[in-house]
Amino acid sequence: MSVKTLTIDGKMVTGIAGETIFNVAWNSGVRIPRLCHVGGVSDVGACRLCLVEIEGQKKLMASCMTNVEEGMVVRTNTERLQSHRRLILELLFAERNHICAVCVMNGQCELQDMAEELGMDHVRMRYLFPKLEVDTSHERFGLDHNRCILCTRCVRVCDEVEGAHTWDLKGRGVNSLIIADLGEPWGQSDTCTSCGKCVQVCPTGALFSKGRTVGEMRKDRRFLKYIVTAREKHQWIR
């Protein structure tokens, strides 16, 4: 196991070969913004919020998808990065119908928090206002495409932790949609075990428990760490 030494925001840090810049940064107390990353499942680099500058490289790199290298010099919070991150958030808000005031996750939403944290106070592009359905066919849960940011946390947790692979994506670009099985209403899915892991990891109000009213939805992701620790270390501890 070789150890890599690098600099993140002027701070000397060490990571293990194969570890991502994102993980090493967080472990060293450098908080890189993210929306698609969730501890316990694989990363896909969907949200691009964790972009960082690496000295010697022209391209910005998604820190969750880039492994640490010896002698790397990484910057995580330059003005350029902040500007790009705000733009990414603006695009997310413009793409779907994120109306915080009437959302079940108002006050608890990671997208909302991120917008506040990164100082996104307005959206410069035209809203698309797509006409998207709400799928409330499942007995316990609902899926509101209007609030989905296509982070695919639900897809990954369903596949990698629950092992059901109910969720997947259809379409391309802004027209992509989360689908259950081959595009059935969620309530008719043959594979869904109704475990609710997808709901708990969803960063916004896109996946929610039915019966929740505005601002009432709470999500708890501690289960994920518990399961992953149990599986990997055979330790059943909270």
Place this chain on the structure above:
Amino acid sequence: MSETITISPVTRIEGHARVSIYVDDAGEVDSAQFHVVEFRGFEKMCEGRPFHEMPGLMSRICGICPVSHVLASSKAGDAILGVQVPPAAEKQRRLINCAQVLQSHALSFFHLSSPDLLMGMDSDPGKRNIFGLVDADPDFARRGIRLRQFGQRIVEILGGKRIHPSWGAPGGVLKVLSTAERDEMLGWVPEAYETLEIAFRRLKSVLDSFQEEVRHIGNFPTLFLGMVNEDGEMDFYDGRIRIVDSEGNIVADGLDPNRYATYLGEASEEWSYMKFPYYKPLGYPGGMYRVGPLARVNVVHAMGAPRADRELREFRQRTWVVRNESFHYHQARLIEMLYSVEAIEDLLNDPEILKEHVRVNAGQNNSEGIGCCEAPRGTLFHHYQVDDDGRIKKANLLIATSQNNLAINKAVEQTAKRFVNPGRLAEGMLNRVEAAIRCYDPCLSCSTHAVGQMPLSIELIGPDGSVLDRVAR
């Protein structure tokens, strides 16, 4: 030469409106119309949303009376679930509704209408507002503001915030009330009684100087509609609909709010975004009826609270006379504020309101639900139809201000005919037209399902349709 006077925008009301006064060839006022010039379309935008979200969504209709919409919406949700809410939840809902009526009426009376009442209809328009009142009578203005604050504070304690609380939900409410919160609210009660006593005294002392206005600002016979409890007393939260005529005869009683569509119709006119509801058996526009404070005190046998009942008896001159003068909406509003404070005190002294069981859970058991309650401006109906997955297929909102639409138009016309002299326009004349509208404390945000303050403009329009004069602020 005939012409049209336009008041645009109308001031000190909630929303945006315009008044057109049509003048005939003889130079006399021929007719007048009250146009609501804003459109929102809430009924359409909630289609496809899960019905559980509706109270929070509906609370966004209005910043003045969000609570009423939350309640009507939650009640419609209760009906879709097919449940009865726990007693503590019902009491909390009653409490917040009284607080809502109190704060909204205080806003109408102290902030919007008392400048007319206490400073005079013809006083300097630059000072005829709440700031002028603060200069002229700081103690009275401060008390008014504090009274409204009391109502708002209750809304804040229960609902989490003063404006647009989303605390109501199908099946109950979201929060358990604590003893400390209850005690804080009770602490406000004595001051509220004092303020209302002073307000009654001030209003009664100036009524004599407004005899012309009382007689000619919206004084005409109509039906009155309001909700009463099983004893025929005032009830803002639940009960049956009663309709009385201009002489106090009961036209219909015990009407089920769930069947409102069988006895209330809605007409549209191309010159206003606000609908024109009417009482179906008498047709349109003959079925004109009024709702709100004056209607409610006209339909009840009694208020069911001792202090408010004393004031009601005096208002009715010790017999059950129905007051047709729209000007008396102000006094009716005071009576209702007093009733609200008494009801708030009673509810807070009931230990059951502190119980922890405040919400019942159930699945969707019905495909349709109607919620009805008394909002500050009158009876409010929310009617939802949902699909098998609980998504709104159709929503119909019957709003208090729109139910007064026919009457507001008639009041505007009557006032214009009596007070507006097209040959010699004076600001005070047009202010009386606005005052006619303010009697109803219309909330156009709600009734067109709009945002912000409500400026009103008045236009004087000639027979050829040209705008001859315009007063706007």
